[in-house]
Amino acid sequence: xxxxxxxxxxxxxxxxxxxxxxxxxxxxxxxxxxxxxxxxxxxxxxxxxxxxxxxxxxxxxxxxxxxxxxxxxxxxxxxxxxxxxxxxxxxxxxxxxxxxxxxxxxxxxxxxxxxxxxxxxxxxxxxxxxxxxxxxxxxxxxxxxxxxxxxxxxxxxxxxxxxxxxxxxxxxxxxxxxxxxxxxxxxxxxxxxxxxxxxxxxxxxxxxxxxxxxxxxxxxxxxxxxxxxxxxxxxxxxxxxxxxxxxxxxxxxxxxxxxxxxxxxxxxxxxxxxxxxxxxxxxxxxxxxxxxxxxxxxxxxxxxxxxxxxxxxxxxxxxxxxxxxxxxxxxxxxxxxxxxxxxxxxxxxxxxxxxxxxxxxxxxxxxxxxxxxxxxxxxxxxxxxxxxxxxxxxxxxxxxxxxxxxxxxxxxxxxxxxxxxxxxxxxxxxxxxxxxxxxxxxxxxxxxxxxxxxxxxxxxxxxxxxxxxxxxxxxxx
Numbered sequence: 001x002x003x004x005x006x007x008x009x010x011x012x013x014x015x016x017x018x019x020x021x022x023x024x025x026x027x028x029x030x031x032x033x034x035x036x037x038x039x040x041x042x043x044x045x046x047x048x049x050x051x052x053x054x055x056x057x058x059x060x061x062x063x064x065x066x067x068x069x070x071x072x073x074x075x076x077x078x079x080x081x082x083x084x085x086x087x088x089x090x091x092x093x094x095x096x097x098x099x100x101x102x103x104x105x106x107x108x109x110x111x112x113x114x115x116x117x118x119x120x121x122x123x124x125x126x127x128x129x130x131x132x133x134x135x136x137x138x139x140x141x142x143x144x145x146x147x148x149x150x151x152x153x154x155x156x157x158x159x160x161x162x163x164x165x166x167x168x169x170x171x172x173x174x175x176x177x178x179x180x181x182x183x184x185x186x187x188x189x190x191x192x193x194x195x196x197x198x199x200x201x202x203x204x205x206x207x208x209x210x211x212x213x214x215x216x217x218x219x220x221x222x223x224x225x226x227x228x229x230x231x232x233x234x235x236x237x238x239x240x241x242x243x244x245x246x247x248x249x250x251x252x253x254x255x256x257x258x259x260x261x262x263x264x265x266x267x268x269x270x271x272x273x274x275x276x277x278x279x280x281x282x283x284x285x286x287x288x289x290x291x292x293x294x295x296x297x298x299x300x301x302x303x304x305x306x307x308x309x310x311x312x313x314x315x316x317x318x319x320x321x322x323x324x325x326x327x328x329x330x331x332x333x334x335x336x337x338x339x340x341x342x343x344x345x346x347x348x349x350x351x352x353x354x355x356x357x358x359x360x361x362x363x364x365x366x367x368x369x370x371x372x373x374x375x376x377x378x379x380x381x382x383x384x385x386x387x388x389x390x391x392x393x394x395x396x397x398x399x400x401x402x403x404x405x406x407x408x409x410x411x412x413x414x415x416x417x418x419x420x421x422x423x424x425x426x427x428x429x430x431x432x433x434x435x436x437x438x439x440x441x442x443x444x445x446x447x448x449x450x451x452x453x454x455x456x457x458x459x460x461x462x463x464x465x466x467x468x469x470x471x472x473x474x475x476x477x
Contacts, residue, residue: 001036009120009156010036015043015113016156017105018120020068022048022060022179025122027067028167029159031176033120034071043117045074047108049101051082053093053183060179074112078104094189102155109154123148123157126164129199129214130191137194141267141282142225147218163211232264240269246318246410247273251292254315263289269317274304291315297409311408318410328379331418333369333446339378339416342452350445352438365426367436369446374421381417387424387433398424405430418448 004010018033020026033044048064050057061077068075086096105119128147135144150160159167171178187193202210236242239253247269254262266285274280284302291300291310300308309316331337337345349369385398402412418426426432428450438445 003161004036004158007150009118009151009158010040010042012040013042015045015109015117016120017045017047017108017112017117019101019105019122020046020048020064021181022064023181024168024171024178025124025159025164027176027178028171029120029122030067030071030073031174032158034073043113045076045108045112047076047078047105049104050077050079051097051100052079053082054181063179076108080104117154119155121155121157122159124159124162124164124167125211125215126195126199128160128218129211130194132214132218133194133198134191139281142221142228145218146222146225147215149222228264229268232261232268235261236265236268239265242272246316249292249315249317251313251315254292270306273317273319274306309409311410312406314408316408316410328377331376331378333376337378343416344451345378346449346451348447350447352442352445362429363451364447364449365432366438367425367432367446367448368438368442369444370442371436372420376425377419378416379419380413380415384422385419385424386422387427388435401427
């Protein structure tokens, strides 16, 4: 009772659905809950799930039904072909059985308690010890070594503080019978092999209280894990910008954190992006950490479509793009062209006068309209794009130019570009290609002004004015 109060397992009122297989653990759980109900009012429903795997499964169901009738507890029977379900879903029978049971428990809670209440299952100290050893031997971080939690969402485990041996002794003292599952004595499942060979040897040859000691260690590891996760969460907020879609790390800030906390905050970052850490192992975390130590840009593809990109002094963690689709819009000249939801490109044709000066603006540019070969389009980048950056007319690939300008990879695929075929006329926010600059032979000027998006209204209104000879471009980069 003290254990349940410590973890606030049973609020007054509501419904508790108890999973009762008929084995010693679940029978003890049902008996304890019925006794507690005499002191704390709540509705109790026993649910038995027949997996249709064992021949004696029907006998177990009959025993549980009779026990519930004797003790005055509402009873529900659910039958599922777990072997068939496992084959359909490509699961082990052990995992399929677990999913089927919890689905049945949740459905019973929905129907009897409107979804509000608790689901009580009969895990004990031995289950925690087996789980810890299973994770340790297979490879695990602190979370896996913290064993089984007493409370997780709506699921409660009132017997987690006692051993299987104590449960069987309690039932014997009170003259309560239970069913014996013959599969528990087989070595078919990994947990059974841990139970029969590793834990039994440890209790017999090393320490009779080995199970309790492993359980105590799991509790301390769980407390340490909670504290470390709190520290890692604070560190993650200090060194990264967080959003549901991506996390962008500042490498310098990341390196100021303690090395141990760095690994933990990377684990936490992956959990936040993926809503869990499925298929992500410590090997992947080490590879991710190495990305922060590189001297050059790079990319790391992780399980589940997760992608980490080193972009100069940043590391961006997000889901990999599903293909690099090119977005394209034909530019209206003169007129207005919309891009996405908030970017607008306005184009105006102006005559070139001898007394004209071209001011330097970031999001307003003036080019020689007569040098355009094809129709201008507004689009994202694609293979083969180039622009002229040198006075001698030499070309430079757009990819090389954006790398030199230290534009992050994720931004390169989203930037709107003004293009004349594969020749990039203007990279908004940066420069126009030298080929389209206004010179002494220019007759018509195309004024392009971009608003919205990354411009954020930062540029003042600008126009072609002032005086110079020969209609020269004096300010554009």
